[in-house]
Structures are given as C-alpha cells and as structure tokens.
Amino acid sequence: MNTRIAIIGAGIMGADHGDIISKELPGAKLQVVCDAFEERATALAKACGDADVSTDPYSVIARKDVDAVIVASPDHTHAELVMACIEHNKPVLCEKPLAPTAAESLKIIKAEVACTKQMVQIGFMRRFDQSYREMKSVLDNNVIGQPLMMHNFHRNVETPAADFTADMAITNSAPHEFDVARFILGSEYKFISSFSPKGGNDKVGPVFMVLETQAGQLVNIEINNNASYGYDVRGELIGEKGAVSLNSPTYTTLDLKLSKSTQYAQDWRARYREAYRRQNNDFLHFVQTGEFSKIASNSWDGYCANVTAEAGVKALATSERVAIEYAQMPALYK
Numbered sequence: 001m002n003t004r005i006a007i008i009g010a011g012i013m014g015a016d017h018g019d020i021i022s023k024e025l026p027g028a029k030l031q032v033v034c035d036a037f038e039e040r041a042t043a044l045a046k047a048c049g050d051a052d053v054s055t056d057p058y059s060v061i062a063r064k065d066v067d068a069v070i071v072a073s074p075d076h077t078h079a080e081l082v083m084a085c086i087e088h089n090k091p092v093l094c095e096k097p098l099a100p101t102a103a104e105s106l107k108i109i110k111a112e113v114a115c116t117k118q119m120v121q122i123g124f125m126r127r128f129d130q131s132y133r134e135m136k137s138v139l140d141n142n143v144i145g146q147p148l149m150m151h152n153f154h155r156n157v158e159t160p161a162a163d164f165t166a167d168m169a170i171t172n173s174a175p176h177e178f179d180v181a182r183f184i185l186g187s188e189y190k191f192i193s194s195f196s197p198k199g200g201n202d203k204v205g206p207v208f209m210v211l212e213t214q215a216g217q218l219v220n221i222e223i224n225n226n227a228s229y230g231y232d233v234r235g236e237l238i239g240e241k242g243a244v245s246l247n248s249p250t251y252t253t254l255d256l257k258l259s260k261s262t263q264y265a266q267d268w269r270a271r272y273r274e275a276y277r278r279q280n281n282d283f284l285h286f287v288q289t290g291e292f293s294k295i296a297s298n299s300w301d302g303y304c305a306n307v308t309a310e311a312g313v314k315a316l317a318t319s320e321r322v323a324i325e326y327a328q329m330p331a332l333y334k
C-alpha cells in the first residue's frame with residue numbers, strides 16, 4: 001500500500017512538495033492538503049490528483065488514513081504542528097526552522113526523546129544537493145587534506161518582504177548555511193561575529209558572519225537578500241592540499257555580440273529541485289522502514305541552527321564575538 005502523506009501549508013513550498021509526491025515519489029500518495037485558506041488547499045489538491053482538502057491541521061494530523069506529514073506552513077506554526085505529529089506518532093518532515101527559538105526546539109527534542117525514537121526530519125535540503133554531496137565526499141576521502149576554511153555566499157534578487165531585517169537574514173536565510181557547513185565540516189561552532197555594511201539606499205544590507213568551529217576552522221557566510229541580479233549560492237571549501245567549489249547547474253551558455261553569458265534563476269526552486277526530491281525520497285524511506293536518513297537533518301540539527309542564529313543576532317546587535325553554547329546532545333541523536 002502507498003504511504004499516505006498530508007501536506008500542511010499549500011503555499012510555495014507546499015506546492016513543490018505536492019508536485020514531487022504526486023509525480024516523482026513512487027510508493028507515496030498525497031492523501032490530504034491542508035491550508036488556512038480552503039481555496040489554496042483545493043487548488044493544490046486538484047493540481048496533484050484527488051487528495052482530500054482541509055483547513056484544520058490538527059484534525060489532519062490525527063487522521064488514521066494519514067501515515068506521515070509534511071509541514072510547509074509559516075515558521076511560527078512549525079513547533080506546535082510538529083508536537084502534534086509526535087503526539088500522534090506521525091513521522092514529520094518539517095520545513096526549516098523547526099521552531100522560532102532554541103528553547104522551543106528543545107521542548108520538541110524532549111518530546112521526541114520521550115518517544116525513544118526519531119520522528120522529525122528537517123527540510124535542510126542542501127545536504128542532498130549534488131554539489132554539496134561532492135564537496136563532502138572530497139573532504140571525507142581526504143582529497144584536499146584537513147579542512148581550514150569554508151566560504152559561503154547566499155544571494156537573493158530581493159527580500160521576501162518589505163519589512164525584512166538583518167536579524168531575519170540571520171534567523172530565516174542563514175540557517176541553511178549554518179546547517180550545511182556544520183554538516184560538511186563535521187564540526188560544531190564555537191564563536192560567531194556578525195557585520196552588516198550599509199549602502200546608499202534604505203534597503204536592508206548584506207549580513208556577513210564569521211564562525212569559528214570547535215575544530216579551529218573558519219566559516220564565513222554572506223547573506224545578501226537584496227543582491228538584485230539573481231539567485232546565487234556559492235561555496236568553497238579550502239583544505240591543506242587543495243580546494244573544492246560548488247558549481248551551480250546551468251544548462252546553456254549564450255554567445256552573442258562579442259560576449260558569452262549564462263542566466264541566473266529568479267529563486268531557489270530550480271536550483272534545488274533535485275535536492276528536494278532526494279530529501280523527500282529519504283523521508284519516505286524513513287516512514288516506510290523506520291530507518292532515519294544518514295544525510296538528513298534531525299531535531300538536534302534544527303536546534304543547533306537556532307542556537308547559532310540566536311548567537312548571530314546577538315553578535316550583530318553588540319558588535320561582539322559571541323560564544324555558541326549548546327545543551328547536552330541526547331543519545332537519541334548520536
């Protein structure tokens with residue numbers, strides 16, 4: 001029998017998850033689409049086949065004919081919905097962040113630990129992206145020697161909202177970088193410093209962070225949500241013997257009028273489509289077998305991203321180098 005999945009939140013991310021489940025995930029069935037706005041849920045359910053429609057996420061989570069849940073509603077709804085999934089013994093793939101604060105993530109961790117099994121996968125999909133996978137493989141196979149530094153650049157055309165702040169760049173955009181750099185290096189962070197240079201207009205400027213890991217490596221992260229020219233993610237890992245950089249897939253090059261050019265995407269969706277598919281495939285495997293993905297982020301990783309973001313916000317406000325201190329990791333996540 002197919003694994004019956006409910007999606008909560010039928011916006012941009014919910015639509016992509018629905019598309020993947022209905023077209024690219026053999027063994028999975030989109031059972032229910034839930035959104036606060038019924039017409040959005042109905043439109044997505046129709047686009048993806050014949051799923052039921054709901055506006056009440058808690059009754060959806062409780063349904064006997066729902067085996068697993070994908071949470072793709074806004075950030076502030078995640079913690080309560082994930083808690084409800086844990087209560088109803090439903091494995092959940094939660095879009096980042098797990099919760100708005102580290103303290104709330106710890107409550108989820110406590111509930112999950114009480115179940116004595118992992119229930120929660122976090123949507124840090126970059127871990128599944130082929131370019132990051134190859135970077136990690138180069139490092140793990142000792143091709144470039146010991147890692148020394150990792151440079152990360154995350155640029156969007158413009159901020160998602162007019163009232164977007166530098167703090168939100170740290171708590172909302174940077175967690176992808178916090179998670180993937182920590183995953184590739186296999187080391188926890190120790191300190192963070194944050195800076196935000198000002199331009200001539202009133203737009204929120206870039207945020208530039210320098211993290212020091214417990215193993216002594218340096219990680220710098222630029223989050224530039226008003227880069228104007230396109231969606232652009234870059235990364236380079238420097239080892240003692242060499243370096244490895246991410247390539248963004250581009251499918252064509254235009255030669256015209258004495259110049260050669262490629263195009264940038266408007267946003268992240270095309271860049272990471274295959275990563276989302278692989279992530280959801282690992283989630284399905286987890287639901288069907290109980291075996292948690294070796295690659296995916298779990299609740300502990302979600303908590304670590306919160307702790308790092310909170311220290312990053314403090315570093316920006318105080319212009320100080322702020323220590324990153326984690327709670328004791330429960331054995332469930334080792």
Ligand SMILES: NC(=O)c1ccc[n+]([C@@H]2O[C@H](COP(=O)([O-])OP(=O)(O)OC[C@H]3O[C@@H](n4cnc5c(N)ncnc54)[C@H](O)[C@@H]3O)[C@@H](O)[C@H]2O)c1
Binds near residue numbers: 013036097
């Ligand atoms: N992994 C990634 O790369 C990535 C990229 C973008 C967004 N996200 C995350 O995905 C989540 C959704 O982002 P989005 O861009 O799709 O947002 P969106 O605003 O396009 O969609 C959210 C949807 O949730 C619905 N909703 C709100 N409250 C709800 C509730 N209580 N129950 C059910 N539905 C509810 C809204 O009506 C809306 O349709 C956010 O948490 C965001 O941070 C992740």
